[in-house]
Amino acid sequence: xxxxxxxxxxxxxxxxxxxxxxxxxxxxxxxxxxxxPITEGIIFQRKVGAVKAVDGVSFNIRRGETLGLVGxxxxxxxxxxxxxxxxxxxxxxxxxxxxxDLVEMKGEELRKMRRNLQIIFQDPYASLNPRMxxxxxxxxxxxxxxxxxxxxxxxxxRDLLRVVGLNPNYVNRYPHEFSGGQRQRIGIARALAxxxxxxxxxxxxxxxxxxxxAQVVNLLEDLxxxxxxxxxxxxHDLSVVRHISDRIAVMYLGKVVELADRHELYTAxxxxxxxxxxxxIPVPDPLIEEKRKRIILEGDVPSPINPPSGCHFRTRxxxxxxxxxxxxxxxxxRPHHFTACHFAEKALEVLPQPEETVA
Amino acid sequence: xxxxxxxxxxxxxxKTDGGLVKAVNDVNFYLNExxxxxxxxxxxxxxxxxxxxxxxxxxxxxxxxxxxSQVIFKGQNLLKLKDDQMRKIRGxxxxxxFQDPMTSLNPVLTIGKQITESxxxxxxxxxxxxxxRAIELLKLVGIxxxxxxxxxxxxxxxxxxxxxxxxxxxISCDPxxxxxxxxxxxxxxxxxxxxxxxxKRLRQELGTAIMLITHDLGVVAGMCDRIQVMYAGKIxxxxxxxxxxxxxxxxxxxxxxxxxxxxxxxxxxxxxPIQGLPxxxxxxxxxxxxxxxxxxxxxxxxxxxxxxxxxxxxxxxxACLFDITKETxxxxxxxxxxxxxxxxxxxxxxx
Numbered sequence: 001x002x003x004x005x006x007x008x009x010x011x012x013x014x015x016x017x018x019x020x021x022x023x024x025x026x027x028x029x030x031x032x033x034x035x036x037p038i039t040e041g042i043i044f045q046r047k048v049g050a051v052k053a054v055d056g057v058s059f060n061i062r063r064g065e066t067l068g069l070v071g072x073x074x075x076x077x078x079x080x081x082x083x084x085x086x087x088x089x090x091x092x093x094x095x096x097x098x099x100x101d102l103v104e105m106k107g108e109e110l111r112k113m114r115r116n117l118q119i120i121f122q123d124p125y126a127s128l129n130p131r132m133x134x135x136x137x138x139x140x141x142x143x144x145x146x147x148x149x150x151x152x153x154x155x156x157x158r159d160l161l162r163v164v165g166l167n168p169n170y171v172n173r174y175p176h177e178f179s180g181g182q183r184q185r186i187g188i189a190r191a192l193a194x195x196x197x198x199x200x201x202x203x204x205x206x207x208x209x210x211x212x213x214a215q216v217v218n219l220l221e222d223l224x225x226x227x228x229x230x231x232x233x234x235x236h237d238l239s240v241v242r243h244i245s246d247r248i249a250v251m252y253l254g255k256v257v258e259l260a261d262r263h264e265l266y267t268a269x270x271x272x273x274x275x276x277x278x279x280x281i282p283v284p285d286p287l288i289e290e291k292r293k294r295i296i297l298e299g300d301v302p303s304p305i306n307p308p309s310g311c312h313f314r315t316r317x318x319x320x321x322x323x324x325x326x327x328x329x330x331x332x333x334r335p336h337h338f339t340a341c342h343f344a345e346k347a348l349e350v351l352p353q354p355e356e357t358v359a
Numbered sequence: 360x361x362x363x364x365x366x367x368x369x370x371x372x373x374k375t376d377g378g379l380v381k382a383v384n385d386v387n388f389y390l391n392e393x394x395x396x397x398x399x400x401x402x403x404x405x406x407x408x409x410x411x412x413x414x415x416x417x418x419x420x421x422x423x424x425x426x427x428s429q430v431i432f433k434g435q436n437l438l439k440l441k442d443d444q445m446r447k448i449r450g451x452x453x454x455x456x457f458q459d460p461m462t463s464l465n466p467v468l469t470i471g472k473q474i475t476e477s478x479x480x481x482x483x484x485x486x487x488x489x490x491x492r493a494i495e496l497l498k499l500v501g502i503x504x505x506x507x508x509x510x511x512x513x514x515x516x517x518x519x520x521x522x523x524x525x526x527x528x529x530i531s532c533d534p535x536x537x538x539x540x541x542x543x544x545x546x547x548x549x550x551x552x553x554x555x556x557x558x559k560r561l562r563q564e565l566g567t568a569i570m571l572i573t574h575d576l577g578v579v580a581g582m583c584d585r586i587q588v589m590y591a592g593k594i595x596x597x598x599x600x601x602x603x604x605x606x607x608x609x610x611x612x613x614x615x616x617x618x619x620x621x622x623x624x625x626x627x628x629x630x631x632p633i634q635g636l637p638x639x640x641x642x643x644x645x646x647x648x649x650x651x652x653x654x655x656x657x658x659x660x661x662x663x664x665x666x667x668x669x670x671x672x673x674x675x676x677x678a679c680l681f682d683i684t685k686e687t688x689x690x691x692x693x694x695x696x697x698x699x700x701x702x703x704x705x706x707x708x709x710x
Contacts, residue, residue, distance in 0.1 A: 072547035072548065072549060072550075073547055179636050181636070182636075209401040209402055209574070209637070210401055210574055210575075210576075210615060210618065210619060211401060211614065211615060211618060211632070211633040211637070211652075212632075212636070213618070213619070213632075214618035214619070214630035214631070214632030214633070215632040215633075215634075217620075217630055217632075218629060218630055218632060221629070236547065236548065238548075238622060239619065239620045239621055239622040240620050242620065242622060243620035243630070244620075266622075276549060277548060277549060278622070279552075280548040280549045280551065280552035281548055281577065281622050282551075282555075282575065282577030282578050282580060282581055283577055283580065283581075283621060283622055283623050284576040284577045284580050284604060284616060284619065284621065285580055285604050285621075285623075286580045286581065286600040286601050286604055287601065287604075287605070288580075288623060289580045289581030290581075292581075294552055294556070296549075296552055296553055296556055297549045297552075297553070300517040300519055300520070300550070301547075
């Protein structure tokens with residue numbers, strides 16, 4: 001069995017790429033914007049506005065790490081994931097993979113690049129073609145990228161099934177013959193087939209039963225160790241994200257409002273939204289639930305078509321002041337701890353502390 | 360004191376082309392006045408079917424409710440009532456909140472019309488009195504400028520607001536019992552916190568008994584007096600909330616609590632998943648339904664008969680032949696492999 005570093009090196013050599021060591025920046029996302037136009041008219045479509053799903057997001061992802069991306073529905077976390085992979089073409093900003101800008105690429109060049117960048121979807125029922133056998137689903141990317149054919153492809157597919165914990169004899173079965181957790185394993189095998197560096201896991205366990213979720217989380221962790229994968233793990237469940245991530249970014253209405261190391265984010269959250277989010281998550285322990293203080297936010301998330309000026313969170317924020325009508329800068333308040341809030345230091349002190357709200 | 364609701368020997372099955380799906384298998388429980396009972400289980404465990412059976416909302420056929428089953432509410436068996444008698448109870452004495460507030464509201468009627476409907480039917484209010492009451496109710500559930508929103512349609516409300524409208528409708532006739540079937544599953548966590556807070560407040564102000572059905576062990580922890588865990592159509596553990604979490608006695612409950620990462624846990628230790636898959640509800644194993652996945656299983660004994668729900672401590676009952684606690688070491692025998700066998704391939708369960 002070749003070692004992990006060795007394997008990565010070999011894979012990179014095969015792909016003709018420079019070696020990037022563990023801990024170096026693999027993905028660089030700079031001021032990413034994804035605005036969807038709203039049009040009116042039937043024949044002549046006039047643009048009357050835009051849904052600013054992602055509105056200026058910047059962060060780096062280092063080789064071998066898991067970056068968690070959390071937020072509520074509609075905050076733009078899934079759109080961010082897809083815009084990074086160029087499944088949506090961003091309307092602004094840059095996405096650099098090993099220094100090369102994916103936004104500038106198109107056609108054949110981009111298609112070849114996709115081999116390194118894969119995605120696991122949320123819904124294992126909708127993301128597998130019901131008319132294809134499992135073998136064809138997992139084998140297709142191998143053929144598309146010219147990696148294996150015929151017998152070699154069959155062998156590789158069987159290998160992949162084994163890797164994700166499924167019986168290799170299932171190659172000729174159809175997706176409907178599998179349960180949700182097993183289907184998610186098939187989706188993972190498909191993503192792994194082309195030996196990618198970077199995988200966007202878009203809510204990979206949200207559609208699964210509680211007792212199955214842990215199986216898939218463990219599988220993702222094992223695969224990361226075995227193949228040296230880098231993950232962008234998108235989820236709304238902060239407990240799972242805490243478990244799996246090294247660093248965590250919190251999104252609200254198209255912007256990243258806080259980014260910090262896992263431990264730091266949960267013990268010393270600085271953005272009022274992060275604090276409220278953490279306090280809202282139920283803990284499965286009645287003794288803790290009895291004592292906890294909750295920050296109950298008023299109202300709903302505003303529309304991304306017409307977001308509030310300045311800080312997007314100010315309409316629901318317990319600390320909002322006049323100054324919040326100007327946009328707060330995304331500043332490194334503590335080492336490796338970035339927050340976009342005018343009152344970050346105050347929020348840290350004034351709002352209930354994590355030990356009161358979390359445990 | 361006679362409990363408000365008593366469910367005896369409830370058995371529900373569905374006729375399908377693949378065979379008889381035994382969704383609920385001999386469920387017995389009670390609910391006192393003003394009490395909050397949590398029912399926890401995964402999809403296919405029978406928790407929703409139980410509540411639909413209580414409300415008599417299951418179409419028969421395909422559903423088959425066993426003739427010995429009883430749902431005693433205020434001294435009468437709901438399963439034996441005529442349809443028009445049941446209509447007087449449904450929505451008035453027992454009300455229900457569903458998971459998805461978009462599909463459970465009528466999109467072509469204003470919410471004012473939908474709330475006043477039950478007020479006129481059950482409380483015999485006239486138009487004006489009903490509207491006035493509807494405004495009061497919307498205020499009670501925290502909808503701003505309630506009087507203006509009465510003429511709005513469901514699509515003009517957000518998910519959280521729609522769930523508030525559903526709750527307003529449910530409490531409109533002062534029900535004795537409110538069945539909430541995954542009331543927050545479709546909502547974001549900050550909105551979930553709002554809705555749970557609202558349910559707690561209403562419970563205090565109105566004294567309604569609540570049956571809260573969910574898959575989330577976190578949601579019930581802060582809400583419920585008593586909790587029962589369902590697996591494969593059976594209640595496998597029941598206790599007051601605190602002992603259930605502090606000292607679970609059924610391997611399934613222990614497994615569930617171990618397999619979820621907790622917000623308050625520091626470590627990044629590996630999760631301990633429950634192996635395998637939930638059973639096929641058509642071909643249930645003869646013994647304990649959890650046996651194939653159980654870390655503590657003793658195949659010969661466990662496969663022989665279905666364990667009864669027995670008292671392990673006062674007020675704490677578990678369906679396991681052995682005295683297992685969180686501290687019981689997991690035996691060395693390797694747990695069944697994740698790799699599925701042909702039998703695991705299952706027809707998707709209802710719900």
